[in-house]
Amino acid sequence: MEEEDEDEGGGVRAATASPAAPARFVRCLYAVGFLDIFGVSMVVPLMNLHIKSLGASHTVAGIIGSLYGVMQLFSSTFVGCWSDIVGRRYSLLACILLSALGYFLLGNSTTVFLFAISRVPVGIFKHTLSISKALLSDLVSERDRPLVMGRFNAASSVGFILGPVVGGYLAEFKGGFYHTSFVCASIFLLNGGLVWLLPWSEENTSNRDHYQDKETNSFSAKSNHDHHLKSATSRAVTSSFFQSPWIQVATVLKKIKGIACSNLWDVFLVRFLMSVAILLYYSNFTLALEERFGVKRLFAGYLMSYSSALGVLAGCLLGPITRLYRHNTYRLLLHSSTVTCTLILLYVSAPSIWMVILSSTFLAFSTTIGRTCIIDLELTVGGNEASGTLLGVGQSVTSVGRIVAPLLSGIAQEFSPCGPPSLAVGLALVAIVIMNANKQKYRSHGSVKLKNQ
Numbered sequence: 001m002e003e004e005d006e007d008e009g010g011g012v013r014a015a016t017a018s019p020a021a022p023a024r025f026v027r028c029l030y031a032v033g034f035l036d037i038f039g040v041s042m043v044v045p046l047m048n049l050h051i052k053s054l055g056a057s058h059t060v061a062g063i064i065g066s067l068y069g070v071m072q073l074f075s076s077t078f079v080g081c082w083s084d085i086v087g088r089r090y091s092l093l094a095c096i097l098l099s100a101l102g103y104f105l106l107g108n109s110t111t112v113f114l115f116a117i118s119r120v121p122v123g124i125f126k127h128t129l130s131i132s133k134a135l136l137s138d139l140v141s142e143r144d145r146p147l148v149m150g151r152f153n154a155a156s157s158v159g160f161i162l163g164p165v166v167g168g169y170l171a172e173f174k175g176g177f178y179h180t181s182f183v184c185a186s187i188f189l190l191n192g193g194l195v196w197l198l199p200w201s202e203e204n205t206s207n208r209d210h211y212q213d214k215e216t217n218s219f220s221a222k223s224n225h226d227h228h229l230k231s232a233t234s235r236a237v238t239s240s241f242f243q244s245p246w247i248q249v250a251t252v253l254k255k256i257k258g259i260a261c262s263n264l265w266d267v268f269l270v271r272f273l274m275s276v277a278i279l280l281y282y283s284n285f286t287l288a289l290e291e292r293f294g295v296k297r298l299f300a301g302y303l304m305s306y307s308s309a310l311g312v313l314a315g316c317l318l319g320p321i322t323r324l325y326r327h328n329t330y331r332l333l334l335h336s337s338t339v340t341c342t343l344i345l346l347y348v349s350a351p352s353i354w355m356v357i358l359s360s361t362f363l364a365f366s367t368t369i370g371r372t373c374i375i376d377l378e379l380t381v382g383g384n385e386a387s388g389t390l391l392g393v394g395q396s397v398t399s400v401g402r403i404v405a406p407l408l409s410g411i412a413q414e415f416s417p418c419g420p421p422s423l424a425v426g427l428a429l430v431a432i433v434i435m436n437a438n439k440q441k442y443r444s445h446g447s448v449k450l451k452n453q
Helices: 002-008 023-053 058-086 088-106 112-125 128-139 145-171 176-196 200-216 220-234 237-241 245-260 265-283 285-293 297-316 318-324 329-348 353-382 387-413 419-437 439-451
Strands: none
Touching: 023 058, 023 088, 023 112, 023 128, 023 145, 023 176, 058 088, 058 112, 058 128, 058 387, 088 112, 088 128, 088 176, 128 145, 128 387, 145 176, 145 297, 145 318, 145 353, 265 285, 265 329, 265 353, 265 387, 265 419, 285 297, 285 353, 297 318, 297 353, 318 329, 318 353, 329 353, 329 419, 353 387, 387 419, 419 439
């Protein structure tokens, strides 16, 4: 069984490299993340207004929005696992090009039916960020992974800041939504060209050097065995992409079953609880500030943009922070989650708007660090499991949180404007208790990670 899993994952490692992976390759992936979020954030803020202009009711608009979330929920695990089977290059290209098709159809959506159809390819295949993160995980060592992931998230956050500004500007012109959708589709095509031109063959050469260098450490025998096995299987990447779809589906289901039967339930539960907590905090942020402090909604928008900008800075500072923690992801996640819980509690009890600004400032750092650490912990605790499948399951867990959080927020707001963030504090506390209860397991994996450096 173990040997068979290695063979199936060989397609992934065809694109891997040493910890000192070529900077050009990694920078290109940062650009892929930036362009992806930049294009999407141009269109998403305009979609609600567009579908209503087509004559859709609030209920129909909500159903279509939920349909996208449901498709993301079920497809993220399958697409992530599929990328483990056929290799990152072909899966990433397929996702980018099919997403471009979806946004091109969106630019031609003159009826509610066409609008709904355009969301299908995007809902199923818009997983470019997850596959890019899996590829980055393949490229770098475990020691450098939090730093690289943090910079990738920072690049994506810059796209999130700039995208709505450009989209709002284009929307001012006649037929602005259609033009914006076509520009978004063009950006995805540009991303596809960028991925196609990545120096994949250069990564194969670096990969051979990497595994030869690893023979010098205490795990040299196993590393050498894995190197020969992965080198043999990497030659079959292209044929894996063109093999029978039924074989690919069966392999995907087998890998998902392996994840379901693993001991990762607590890691995914922590991710779910913290995701819901953050979503609850932001769910009525603007309305709560207006009711509690009488500030205008424009001020709330500025405050959220300020937090996003700080999130970019936090992503860039992850390197020094992880070195300060001696690359102990468990401790960093535990401490960032504790700080997040404390800051949300501070927001709930804030007597003035200045206290809200203070809590938002540090919350931008703690949430950015926490998101990166939970991904790194999934990949570390997951061990031999394929990174694409792990990231796909993690994305599905977050999608469930996005479905559950609005419902919990609506119920909590019936009692108080501070209801949702108060509930968020409780959920974050549960996540912290779970991490402490499984402290030994996290620490054991952390020690293995340090020994491998």
